[in-house]
Amino acid sequence: MKNRFSRIGFILAAAGSAVGLGNIWKFPYITGEYGGGAFVLVYLLAIMFIGLTVFLAEAVIGQNAQANVATSFIETSKSKNENWKIAGFMIATGLILLSFYSVVLGWILSYVFSSFGTLPADAKTAGAAFDTLITKDLATQLLYHTLIAGTVIFIVLKGIKDGIEKINLILMPFLGIILIGLLMYAISLDSFSKAVSFMFVADWSKINSDALLAALGQAFFTLSLGVGTILTYSASLPKEANFVKSSIMVALVDTGIALIAGLIIFSFLFEAGAPSAAGPGLVFISLPVIFSGWGLLGKIIAISFFVALVFAGITSAVSMIEPSLMFFIERFKMTRKKATLLCGSVFYLLGIVALLSMSTTYGSSLTFFGKNAFDLMDFASSSVMMPTAAIVICLFLGYFVDKTMLQEKFTKHTSVLFFNVWYFLIRYVVPIAITILFLNQLGLI
Numbered sequence: 001m002k003n004r005f006s007r008i009g010f011i012l013a014a015a016g017s018a019v020g021l022g023n024i025w026k027f028p029y030i031t032g033e034y035g036g037g038a039f040v041l042v043y044l045l046a047i048m049f050i051g052l053t054v055f056l057a058e059a060v061i062g063q064n065a066q067a068n069v070a071t072s073f074i075e076t077s078k079s080k081n082e083n084w085k086i087a088g089f090m091i092a093t094g095l096i097l098l099s100f101y102s103v104v105l106g107w108i109l110s111y112v113f114s115s116f117g118t119l120p121a122d123a124k125t126a127g128a129a130f131d132t133l134i135t136k137d138l139a140t141q142l143l144y145h146t147l148i149a150g151t152v153i154f155i156v157l158k159g160i161k162d163g164i165e166k167i168n169l170i171l172m173p174f175l176g177i178i179l180i181g182l183l184m185y186a187i188s189l190d191s192f193s194k195a196v197s198f199m200f201v202a203d204w205s206k207i208n209s210d211a212l213l214a215a216l217g218q219a220f221f222t223l224s225l226g227v228g229t230i231l232t233y234s235a236s237l238p239k240e241a242n243f244v245k246s247s248i249m250v251a252l253v254d255t256g257i258a259l260i261a262g263l264i265i266f267s268f269l270f271e272a273g274a275p276s277a278a279g280p281g282l283v284f285i286s287l288p289v290i291f292s293g294w295g296l297l298g299k300i301i302a303i304s305f306f307v308a309l310v311f312a313g314i315t316s317a318v319s320m321i322e323p324s325l326m327f328f329i330e331r332f333k334m335t336r337k338k339a340t341l342l343c344g345s346v347f348y349l350l351g352i353v354a355l356l357s358m359s360t361t362y363g364s365s366l367t368f369f370g371k372n373a374f375d376l377m378d379f380a381s382s383s384v385m386m387p388t389a390a391i392v393i394c395l396f397l398g399y400f401v402d403k404t405m406l407q408e409k410f411t412k413h414t415s416v417l418f419f420n421v422w423y424f425l426i427r428y429v430v431p432i433a434i435t436i437l438f439l440n441q442l443g444l445i
């Protein structure tokens with residue numbers, strides 16, 4: 001089969017999927033909200049023991065079966081049970097996620113262009129500008145959502161090797177260069193040491209069960225788990241490639257970039273005397289104000305920062321649609337073009353619903369169960385469908401797949417001890433941890 005990753009292509013693409021708005025926007029703002037160091041430590045443990053465990057799980061299923069999510073589950077199950085096609089529900093999660101991820105990426109792209117003009121001088125102006133964009137300026141949002149969706153569709157139309165692998169080969173090094181540049185600038189600031197101690201000296205006073213669950217949820221989201229993305233990418237990984245080493249590399253790159261983004265952003269916030277807990281408005285309100293105080297240099301930094309976010313986001317966005325493409329291509333014998341047009345239209349239209357639901361004009365008619373469509377899609381995908389999928393993956397491998405077969409796959413590349421620890425985590429620890437997270441997100445505990 002020609003249309004597949006090289007090993008390095010897989011690592012780049014999986015890292016491209018993992019590194020996204022989750023690392024550069026969400027990680028810093030939740031770290032700020034939960035007080036820094038102690039949260040970072042909990043997060044690192046969540047990545048190591050829970051995130052990486054599920055990552056390896058998706059990778060081993062995909063690499064073993066070399067097929068779309070549904071077929072991979074059937075093929076990997078002990079009795080090749082057709083009912084496992086039910087696991088194919090995961091592909092819907094990616095499309096829902098992508099619909100509003102594309103809208104948010106659109107906002108960021110619009111900030112790239114508006115950063116060429118005058119940046120807002122204070123939080124009130126910045127807040128008002130952002131508010132106008134999302135509640136009133138439908139045309140601008142629609143334009144940028146269309147640009148992002150069009151780019152994603154254009155890339156995935158070209159396939160795994162010429163589309164996804166290639167775009168990651170170009171954008172990931174660029175992202176690295178921009179982040180290193182921003183980090184060097186952050187290091188030159190007086191507040192850098194304050195940022196380092198904020199992130200690496202533990203203050204346990206803000207750690208409660210909410211913080212633990214936030215760390216766990218973030219570990220899943222940032223590693224792109226529970227959407228079938230890693231499984232689908234691994235299905236295009238050569239069968240003999242070392243999936244254990246590749247998975248660990250991706251987790252390391254993803255964590256490294258989150259930490260670097262945190263250091264950059266906290267140095268900026270502290271340098272401007274802004275509070276560390278900027279909340280979700282961090283990227284759209286707090287940072288533009290800080291950049292505006294730095295004159296021309298601030299403008300350059302603002303543009304580079306938003307470009308970095310767009311690059312990181314695009315490589316994640318293409319990975320959200322790929323599971324459904326592979327599903328429709330293989331199971332419904334669609335051409336790639338047809339599958340892309342189908343899935344592309346679904347997420348594009350859902351995205352329009354999401355953006356309209358935040359507007360003053362259409363908001364009330366697009367609000368269901370007290371949540372507007374945007375929040376509802378976010379809730380359904382990140383809080384319900386992703387954890388459900390993660391639980392299904394764990395129980396599947398832990399109880400419905402031949403252990404000897406799994407052990408063989410792992411021990412080709414790593415020790416028996418490593419496999420035993422992974423197997424224990426997948427059977428007991430991870431399903432329990434995710435169930436708790438899940439019940440909490442549903443407001444049941």
Ligand code: PHE
Pocket residue numbers: 017018019020021022023097221222223224225227229316317319320
């Ligand atoms: N990991 C991506 C981020 O941090 C988001 C993502 C989730 C991508 C699920 C693909 C699948 O932004």
